[in-house]
Amino acid sequence: MGEALLGGLLSAGWATIDDLRVVEVSAERREALAAAHPGLDVGPEPVGGFDCLLAVKPGTVPEVAARLGELGVGRVLSIAAG
Numbered sequence: 001m002g003e004a005l006l007g008g009l010l011s012a013g014w015a016t017i018d019d020l021r022v023v024e025v026s027a028e029r030r031e032a033l034a035a036a037h038p039g040l041d042v043g044p045e046p047v048g049g050f051d052c053l054l055a056v057k058p059g060t061v062p063e064v065a066a067r068l069g070e071l072g073v074g075r076v077l078s079i080a081a082g
Helices: 002-011 027-036 058-070
Strands: 021-023 041-043 052-054 076-078
Touching: 002 027, 027 041, 052 058, 058 076
Parallel strands: 021 041, 052 076
Antiparallel strands: none
């Protein structure tokens, strides 16, 4: 779901590669995303200074949201079901 939203944001021109940072815990998925979207900032940890689209499994929402709060992320849109 998150990758579909990423592709839609880019193809619609709503955001550019330079506007986005993707956080993915899986090294294999990071590599695939970087290959599919050259120039995309993909890393294993969130960073502050960005609004956030939260596309994680429902069980990890509290942990991830707390981390985003620690980083000072002020606006989060979640698509996590559950």
